[in-house]
Amino acid sequence: MPTISSDYKLVLTAHKPAGTQIKINREESLGGPTFVTMAGPCTVEDEKQMDEVARAVKRGGASVLRGGAFKPRSSPYSFQGLGKPGLQMLRAAADRYDLRVVTEIVSENQIDLIERYADILQVGARNMQNYELLKALGRATKPVLLKRGIAATIDEWLSAAEYILAGGNEQVILCERGIRTFATHSRFTLDLAAIPIVKKLSHLPVVVDPSHAAGNNNLVIPLALAAVMAGADGLLVEVHDNPSTAYCDAEQALTPMQFLELSSRMRDIACGTGRVIY
């Protein structure tokens, strides 16, 4: 059973029983009646890639374009992201297709820069317990998507969110992206139970990232569909126009065709969840 810890209070349902809704665009809010899809490549690579992915995800009903310009890579020798030019490509592609932008922030020094280009600031799993970053994001003006750490309990995850709310920013989206277990046939284990648990404990919207949990594009669609049925408010999913050439997370990227298949299957099951999926 979930425990109500005194380590957090502002994130609790009792603090805001009506729930938090985060405005995405004129029609959609995260935490509202519409299921919000955020999709795009793991990392921004070039203008052509961003244009093709943005067009594809828009066609599949996404309302937010994802793409990392600052990548927290496990190895210092892996591609670290394009930085500011990447943010500019991401914003330009999103604007061409009337999409909003979510991108990762890895340091508190980047808040001003990233807020200029993004609509939602993503805190990655590796930074969920970077408390200086969380405190700084409490002073940010844009919503924060807070991923669950790979070995974080639900209490630790909610305590991390509490830092941002306590700092004055109430616009927080929780993102379940899989935790580390003894399972070896998927990259991580998607904790589906966390969705209804956190939705009961907290007023914050909950989205699911099936891509990093899966590590393999064959698993992404079933995990995404399970997340819809488990009551998630939205999805964060990796899509690449040509996964075989992706700079990072190639194995887990959906092709544009697979993304369209996912969108149509999500729409088919949405009626059972009481939500609208575009």
Ligand code: PEP
């Ligand atoms: C990402 O979204 O590309 C990412 C790095 O995810 P995570 O922080 O969940 O590993």
Ligand code: MN
């Ligand atoms: Mn990735």
